[in-house]
Amino acid sequence: MIPYGKQYIDEDDIKEVVKTLKSDFLTTGPKVAEFEKEFSMKVGSKYSVAVSNGTAALHLACLVAGLGKGDEMITTPMTFAASANCALYCGARPVFVDIKENGLIDEDLIERSITKNTKIIIPVHYSGFPCNMENIKKIADKHRLTIIEDACHALGATYKDSKIGDCKYSDMAVFSFHPVKHITTGEGGMITTNSKELYEKLLVLRHHGITKDVNKMQNKNEGPWYYEMQELGYNLRITDFQCALGVSQLKKLDSFVKIRREIAKKYDEGFSTLKGIRYLNEEKDSKCSYHLYVIKVKDKKKRLELFNKLKENGVTCQVHYIPVYLHPYYQRLGYKKGSCPKSEEFYEKIISIPIYYSLSDSEVNTVIKIIKDNI
Secondary structure (H helix, E strand, O other): OEOOOOOOOOHHHHHHHHHHHOOOOOEOOHHHHHHHHHHHHHHOOOEEEEEOOHHHHHHHHHHHOOOOOOOEEEEOOOOOOHHHHHHHHOOOEEEEOOEOOOOOEOHHHOHHHOOOOEEEEEOEOHHHOOOOHHHHHHHHHHHOOEEEEEOOOOOOOEEOOEEOOOOOOOOEEEEEOOOOOOOOOOOOEEEEEOOHHHHHHHHHHHEOOEEOOHHHOOOOOOOOOOOEEOOOOOEOOOEHHHHHHHHHHHOOHHHHHHHHHHHHHHHHHHHOOOOOOEEOOOOOOEEOOOOOEEEEOOOHHHHHHHHHHHHHOOEOOEOOOOOHHHOHHHHHOOOOOOOOHHHHHHHHHEEEEOOOOOOOHHHHHHHHHHHHHHO
16 A cells, blocks of 8 residues: 555654653653754744644634634635634634635735735645745735745745745744654644744743743742733643654655655656646745645546546545535535635646655556556
């Protein structure tokens, strides 16, 4: 069986986790801070805040950006539900903007969806392809909106002179460390920012809204034990042994991305002359980190046939994604089919085929052959 994605764990990773399991701290200890520091150095941000998962990171980022009841948040429907659910968690309303041919939000359509209630734009770097952040930032600056990059697919990607995560074109960026992502901590997430104000809010809301900082006490400090809950926060913490794995995995990120890009190139070459198959291309001045490798076929009938043929031959594939607003929960909220026609058409044609660090050349060739034989 060839999965569509999987983690790569080596002995160095295991040793680092075991070392932390034998240490004094399993949570809220030094490995969390070390992972945050190393992550900031890797992506080029001033601050990083590690949390329990990517969804928690999106939720927390929206909270510190002040998203609340009656507000609106713009995002794409071609994403995992969490990119929109984070607005609902805050009592706000997600507004979906259609996509371009490569699955990325169409920045030319964003402005027409902005209202007096719009507060945040969440562009999603689908598959690891960076969005056109320069244009999105111009729109956000014009309307005084916060940008939170959903970079869960895009660790190791670059845009113009910027690493995804350095927040040159945004207020915050959010990452996931689920096992199918570029690096893993089992479950886990990260928020990066260059704003000290946002960073301090993230730290407090990650831990129940509690602070022990004596300079921020609102009541009289009663002693060394004293702490205050000043906001309604959450327990979104990550453990030290997860972060030990993260620190070890981060050292291998460059090689992980390099191999993913080499696999993508082999697929590109394998499909380049194949009628009936299209693949996604990098936009100018950007470098994809290929969390996913997505192909497009003629229509949903052909997609189902090919999907089943791959499965019959031991190749696990997936479809990323069903447009968020087509899910029953969103339909009950009043979202209608047909609101983002390009996303719906895109969904009917796509399959994500295997791509991960330990995928062998022979396995890549097997996937290509099955597709060639059945397209």
